[in-house]
Amino acid sequence: MIQLRSVTKFFNQSDxxxxxxxxxxxxxxxxxxxxxxxxxxxxxxxxxxMQEMPSRxxxxxxxxxxxxxxxxxxxxxxxxxxxxxxxxxxxxSLKVADNVAFALExxxxxxxxxxxxxxxxxxxxxxxxxxxxxxxxxxxxxQQRVAIARALAxxxxxxxxxxxxGNLDERASAGVLRLFREINAMGTSVVMATxxxxxxxxxxxxxxxxxxxxxxxxxxxxxx
Amino acid sequence: xxxxxxxxxxxxxxxxxxxxSVTAIGLGVFIIGLFxxxxxxxxxxxxxxxxxxxxxxYLEEDASSQQIEVARGEIGRFxxxxxxxxxxxxxxxxxxxxxxxxxxxxxxxxxxxxxxxxLEIRLRPGFRTPDDAAAVADRxxxxxxxxxxxxxxxxxxxxxxxxRIAGGSALIxxxxxxxxxxxxxxxxxxMAVLARAREIAIMQTVGATDGxxxxxxxxxxxxxxxxxxxxxxxxxxxxxxxxxxxxxSVEWLPSSWALAGVAFGGLLGMAAAGRAVRRExxxxxxx
Numbered sequence: 001m002i003q004l005r006s007v008t009k010f011f012n013q014s015d016x017x018x019x020x021x022x023x024x025x026x027x028x029x030x031x032x033x034x035x036x037x038x039x040x041x042x043x044x045x046x047x048x049x050m051q052e053m054p055s056r057x058x059x060x061x062x063x064x065x066x067x068x069x070x071x072x073x074x075x076x077x078x079x080x081x082x083x084x085x086x087x088x089x090x091x092x093s094l095k096v097a098d099n100v101a102f103a104l105e106x107x108x109x110x111x112x113x114x115x116x117x118x119x120x121x122x123x124x125x126x127x128x129x130x131x132x133x134x135x136x137x138x139x140x141x142x143q144q145r146v147a148i149a150r151a152l153a154x155x156x157x158x159x160x161x162x163x164x165x166g167n168l169d170e171r172a173s174a175g176v177l178r179l180f181r182e183i184n185a186m187g188t189s190v191v192m193a194t195x196x197x198x199x200x201x202x203x204x205x206x207x208x209x210x211x212x213x214x215x216x217x218x219x220x221x222x223x224x
Numbered sequence: 225x226x227x228x229x230x231x232x233x234x235x236x237x238x239x240x241x242x243x244x245s246v247t248a249i250g251l252g253v254f255i256i257g258l259f260x261x262x263x264x265x266x267x268x269x270x271x272x273x274x275x276x277x278x279x280x281x282y283l284e285e286d287a288s289s290q291q292i293e294v295a296r297g298e299i300g301r302f303x304x305x306x307x308x309x310x311x312x313x314x315x316x317x318x319x320x321x322x323x324x325x326x327x328x329x330x331x332x333x334x335x336x337x338x339x340x341x342x343l344e345i346r347l348r349p350g351f352r353t354p355d356d357a358a359a360v361a362d363r364x365x366x367x368x369x370x371x372x373x374x375x376x377x378x379x380x381x382x383x384x385x386x387x388r389i390a391g392g393s394a395l396i397x398x399x400x401x402x403x404x405x406x407x408x409x410x411x412x413x414x415m416a417v418l419a420r421a422r423e424i425a426i427m428q429t430v431g432a433t434d435g436x437x438x439x440x441x442x443x444x445x446x447x448x449x450x451x452x453x454x455x456x457x458x459x460x461x462x463x464x465x466x467x468x469x470x471x472x473s474v475e476w477l478p479s480s481w482a483l484a485g486v487a488f489g490g491l492l493g494m495a496a497a498g499r500a501v502r503r504e505x506x507x508x509x510x511x
Contacts, residue, residue, distance in 0.1 A: 049429075051428075071434075071506075072433075072434075074428075074431075075431040075432060075433045075434075076431070077431075078428070078429060078430065078431035079430070079431035083429050089422070089425075089426055089429075091422075091423060091426065102426075102427075102430070103430040103431075106427050106430055106431060106432035106433075106436055107430075107431055107432070108436070150430065151430075153430070154430070154431060
């Protein structure tokens with residue numbers, strides 16, 4: 001599903017942000033990507049989403065390879081890879097339902113299918129009643145749920161999450177984590193970057209990939 | 225619907241810059257419009273002149289009527305020639321007296337008719353150009369009994385040169401303004417892209433194609449360009465009316481030219497916007 005092969009990424013000429021990173025996330029797997037700030041977690045997610053390209057090595061996501069992908073292929077890739085950010089990135093001028101519908105509209109989905117799909121997605125994240133609210137009227141946890149519903153809009157194979165609980169309190173974080181587990185249970189792979197060790201400890205039997213200074217220093221699959 | 229709504233919102237987001245872009249395109253197309261007006265009126269004048277383009281061969285005193293008749297027949301069969309008229313010495317004098325009334329006394333006191341007989345050749349439409357007139361004149365001059373050939377080459381050449389200068393100046397000056405206008409539109413669109421950078425980044429994240437993101441900006445450029453084209457049309461019309469009323473009678477542009485001017489403004493706007501947004505999208509993404 002997701003494969004990084006000896007990936008190195010330079011943003012400047014001196015220090016690489018990532019060096020010789022390799023790992024494989026299987027279909028339906030739940031993986032935590034962890035490590036201190038600046039370890040390279042966000043860079044890994046951006047590489048998987050192909051917002052960045054590796055300086056060396058290869059990133060493969062489903063049938064898309066960083067070595068061969070063309071710019072015009074990116075929209076197809078990104079419809080199959082949902083992305084959830086720490087700061088939610090909702091459009092403040094749009095209502096909750098419209099924020100989710102937006103992800104379907106840009107793909108050219110027929111109008112008749114967008115409404116029911118949005119309702120279903122909002123129901124899935126427990127926000128059916130808030131469809132007509134604006135993001136600013138929601139709590140942080142609720143806004144993150146809207147962002148998750150948007151990321152799920154196009155039935156992604158993979159859900160990437162970059163510190164999705166970073167701006168949430170403990171209770172909201174637990175709720176978001178539970179939602180990720182439910183999504184994963186339905187077959188979607190999840191790769192979640194977090195530096196919150198306490199959060200990881202609550203979840204046994206998940207894949208853990210630890211980065212430090214741009215290198216993989218621990219991979220639970222390799223150590224087991 | 226979304227595209228037009230977003231394009232209008234984009235225009236309203238930076239009204240000063242949008243206004244500047246419209247003005248710049250307007251000025252560029254206006255310059256082209258002024259020269260087009262000049263070129264068109266020269267064309268109109270030329271077509272009037274062309275109808276009167278004729279080649280006249282003045283004949284030697286001793287040219288025989290048989291020679292003249294044979295030559296008339298031959299010249300009449302030239303592809304450029306509509307008709308050939310033989311003007312005798314007597315007819316030439318009569319014409320001179322009729323046309324130059326102030327000299328009628330001089331002509332009537334003459335003991336010897338000094339005016340030569342001539343062959344007056346009118347050219348067919350499509351052959352009334354300096355080159356064709358020159359070609360006919362050369363062949364006419366080849367007859368031994370033809371003393372001199374005239375067809376007003378100099379001023380026909382000058383009018384054509386003037387038209388070429390008007391056309392060339394329009395291209396150079398109008399083109400320079402058009403490039404300036406395209407740069408301004410580029411800045412306006414880049415600012416619009418930056419103002420919406422967050423939204424565009426989210427669109428890219430959820431899998432919008434470049435075409436989907438680009439379309440509202442293209443429409444914004446098109447609308448800016450069309451507004452500039454209309455402004456140019458209005459300004460050209462103003463100048464036309466002013467000149468027509470105060471200086472000399474000038475004809476207004478054919479409607480196809482006016483439409484082409486406005487369409488050119490629109491296309492210029494759209495092309496400039498397309499180029500700017502393509503660059504910005506690539507800057508925002510990995511490729």
